[in-house]
Amino acid sequence: MRRVREKLDGYYGIDMDSAGRSRGLAFMWKKEFDCSFVSASMHHMDFRVREGEKEWRVTGFYGWPDVSDRHLSWDLLRLLNGQSSLPWLCIRDFNEILYSTEMKGGSRAQWQMNNFQAAVDFCGLRDVAWEGYAFTYDNGQAGDNNRQRMIDRAMCSEAWLEMFPYAKNFHLDREWSDHASLKLIFYRREIGGKTRSRFRFEQVWVGEEGCEEAVCRGVEKGQGDLVSTIQACAKELQAWKKISIGKTNRALETKHRQLTRLNEGDRSDVAVQKRRKLIAEIAGLYKQEEQYWRQRSRALWLKDGDRNTKFFHSKAGERKRKNYIPLLIDDDGRECIGNEEVAKLVVDYFEGLFKSDEPTNFNEVLLGLEGRVTDRMNRLLRMDYREEEVVEALN
Incomplete structure (x- = not known):
């Protein structure tokens, strides 16, 4: 350990x-x-x-x-x-x-x-x-x-x-x-259903069969502007990833569902032997997945490792961390839980932060400021305009 x-x-x-x-x-x-x-x-x-x-x-x-x-x-x-x-x-x-x-x-x-x-x-x-x-x-x-x-x-x-x-x-x-x-x-999950996961391009996809073709299809389906092209590429890459990259994950999900049924089922000789075989298959899938990512990380490191980027420090590590706020505490010490309560507290906070209190007495603030306009300058600025000055300005 x-x-x-x-x-x-x-x-x-x-x-x-x-x-x-x-x-x-x-x-x-x-x-x-x-x-x-x-x-x-x-x-x-x-x-x-x-x-x-x-x-x-x-x-x-x-x-x-x-x-x-x-x-x-x-x-x-x-x-x-x-x-x-x-x-x-x-x-x-x-x-x-x-x-x-x-x-x-x-x-x-x-x-x-x-x-x-x-x-x-x-x-x-x-x-x-x-x-x-x-x-x-x-x-x-x-x-x-x-x-x-x-x-x-x-x-x-x-x-x-x-x-x-x-x-x-x-x-x-x-x-x-x-x-x-x-x-x-420790905390209740957010109320309001599942949130849509954000698409992220993984560096380890580069060089995988079908990745470049998915990007090309996205470029062709784009409407000419940058935003729509990126959205089309993301959609194509997600479809490609689901078919090509997620095979091991889908197999693991299927095996784990079978394992759940066996764990909760009877303990006959057949069931016990079937469970042992299933555990071995799950172990093999984990090993296969680990080997795949290790090879991809090593290949990318050997190719681009001298760039010293943040990606190569993590080397194809997990990037699906969810920014989850379980709760916030208001000024009265009350815990706000769930999407609606948390959102309302955030909106109220920033409204109060940027909202004007409509002050009326500015003398105290102005006394602390150093004057830049002298009395002589002020008298000149307050003088009435002469006709020759207006003509000169317009010409």
């Missing part, structure tokens, strides 16, 4: 190596975030986060895997609860379920769930609203030997939920791991 962290230049991070059955832990965050380390062990990592006026804590938690040691998990949870009064988010693998409905296959002793419930109640934690397939763990076995559990979760205090009322925890599809990844969204 340390090698992965070292390759990510835009991130800070802390990692703990694995020991025995205890898995290694890692916590990474973007460098622009105000995140402070508090404490860590083989079973937790605790941090303090500041986001503008908001301050809260987040704990990555890993419960003891052995049932005989599980009480240590709840002792640690209670200990962490008493160390800070900040709004609290506690997330990841608790290695236990709260209720019998959170398992599929096998059995669970009631006292195990009761102990977890008691620790959660003591700490005042509750589940963040989640979406996706309920069971985040699958042992990968077939038939009666299959065990599925919801042991990966995001839990928070009431104060944290008041701070982030629209937070949602998404259970992503399992791929190579026996655990599903969790994706926590």
Whole structure:
């Protein structure tokens, strides 16, 4: 994990190596975030986060895997609860379920769930609203030997939920791991439907078969002016990209839909074998896509690398970052969420910024200005025009 962290230049991070059955832990965050380390062990990592006026804590938690040691998990949870009064988010693998409905296959002793419930109640934690397939763990076995559990979760205090009322925890599809990844969204998505993505020409398309022909078709379809020609070229390139460049992406999307159905389906021998084969196919597609972009980046670097442009620093990196404003805060401290509220606040702000207050008393301002017109100059300017002056000016 340390090698992965070292390759990510835009991130800070802390990692703990694995020991025995205890898995290694890692916590990474973007460098622009105000995140402070508090404490860590083989079973937790605790941090303090500041986001503008908001301050809260987040704990990555890993419960003891052995049932005989599980009480240590709840002792640690209670200990962490008493160390800070900040709004609290506690997330990841608790290695236990709260209720019998959170398992599929096998059995669970009631006292195990009761102990977890008691620790959660003591700490005042509750589940963040989640979406996706309920069971985040699958042992990968077939038939009666299959065990599925919801042991990966995001839990928070009431104060944290008041701070982030629209937070949602998404259970992503399992791929190579026996655990599903969790994706926590803090803010509600914009209301008003999907926004149209902006077209961007990718340098890596240069030299691809069909790219030049698409541009030529766009030039022919243009109406003669620059704007219409660019628009026609963009339309042709988008159509060409969808057919020629997006083959791997479309294949991955299809495979992931199949994987979702298999993850949520039965665990017969046939289904398990089919899932293993599908995972191998997805891995092959990822490798194929990675190899393609690496080759394109290398080819372009060898050809044009001496230009030292921003593109070659990123080397065909991802460029589809969305400029998304989750919310704005008005002068009264109220959070404005969604397209309409955010747009109205922005318009009101700039109207107030550039609107005149219609001042009437200019004396104070004028007293601070140094005069350029002397009294003599002013008398000459205020004199009546003479007839010979008008004639001279007109001639």
